[in-house]
Each structure stands twice: as C-alpha cells, then as structure tokens.
Ligand SMILES: O=P(O)(O)OC[C@H]1O[C@H](OP(=O)(O)OP(=O)(O)O)[C@H](O)[C@@H]1O
C-alpha cells in the first residue's frame with residue numbers, strides 16, 4: 001500500500017467521526033476476555049491472530065486472558081479478482097500442527113465473513129479439536145456469507161467503512177484506540 005501524506009491523513013481525521021469510543025472498546029475487550037476465560041479454562045488452546053487487523057485486538061485481549069495458551073498468527077487477505085468475486089490470498093500459513101488442538105482465531109472485524117469462513121474451512125482440514133472465532137466488531141448488514149457464524153463478538157458496528165483498533169484507512173490509523181468512519185457528507189463521490 002503506497003504512502004499518503006500526513007496532511008491527507010490529518011484531513012481524513014478532521015472529516016471523520018468517532019463511532020465507538022476507546023472507553024467502550026476497552027470495556028468490550030474486558031467482556032470478551034471474561035467470556036473466553038470461561039470457555040477456555042483448562043483447554044490449553046492455540047490463539048491464532050489473523051494478521052494484520054487482528055494484531056491490535058489480540059494484543060489487547062491477550063493481556064486479560066487467564067488460561068494457558070500458545071500464540072501463532074495466520075495471514076490471509078481478501079482481494080477482488082478480475083470477475084469481481086472475492087478471493088482470499090494466503091500470505092502466511094503457520095507450520096504448527098493443529099491436529100487435535102483447540103484453536104481460537106482472533107480478528108478485528110466480521111464484515112461479510114469471507115475471510116474467517118475461508119480460514120476456518122482451511123484449518124478444519126487438519127482436524128483440530130475445535131476452531132472458534134473471536135472478533136472485536138460485527139458489522140451489521142445482511143450480506144454475510146452463508147452457513148457461518150463467529151463465536152465471540154465484542155460490539156456491533158454500523159454498516160460503514162470503519163478504521164481504528166486494527167482496521168486501516170489506506171494502510172494507516174490501525175493504532176487508534178476507538179472506532180472511526182468518514183462523516184457521511186464528507187465521503188468523496
Ligand atoms: O468479513 P470480511 O468481509 O472477510 O472482512 C473482514 C476482514 O477484512 C479485513 O482484512 P483485510 O483483508 O482488509 O486485511 P488486513 O487485515 O491486512 O487489513 C479484516 O481484518 C478482516 O480480516
């Protein structure tokens with residue numbers, strides 16, 4: 001992803017609104033961690049971070065976990081092919097043997113679900129004991145993939161392009177501790 005200028009980034013921030021504050025996000029991490037701590041107590045799972053977006057939610061969540069776990073990462077990204085269909089491009093598959101293991105995927109957002117559904121299908125080929133998905137955000141709309149649900153959700157978010165908490169704006173602003181979107185009247189035509 002190519003560089004954009006600091007001026008353009010500042011303009012983006014001025015044209016944006018905060019949809020979910022850092023305080024609400026922090027509370028969501030604590031709620032999620034409490035659910036995960038109940039579910040995984042004694043299960044000794046592998047926590048698999050879905051890069052890049054899962055990096056920040058996982059980093060925040062992991063410090064609240066009370067069960068013993070190992071951490072790995074996986075990197076798959078959506079792209080639109082020449083026919084306009086969504087394909088998943090695999091950038092890194094971990095070489096850990098997950099046969100018979102509990103696996104928890106951590107990502108930033110469950111939007112259409114293409115990414116997590118494809119990752120879960122791929123991982124299940126290796127016969128793990130379980131594969132569950134934890135996301136900070138669920139984007140609310142009716143375009144979800146069929147026959148797939150995530151297991152742990154922090155917060156619902158409106159059907160807008162959002163950034164912050166791991167999610168990028170042209171590769172930037174993943175580090176923001178709240179959730180932002182460009183104001184409706186500032187979105188370029
Ligand atoms: O539910 P979906 O419609 O599949 O969209 C969600 C996925 O899209 C984003 O990843 P992206 O491919 O943009 O890569 P990134 O993590 O590097 O930002 C996000 O991190 C999720 O993994």
Ligand SMILES: Nc1nc2[nH]cnc2c(=O)[nH]1
Nearest residue numbers: 111160161162163167168
């Ligand atoms: N940054 C970002 N990435 C996404 N991937 C899927 N949905 C979104 C979104 O709303 N924002």
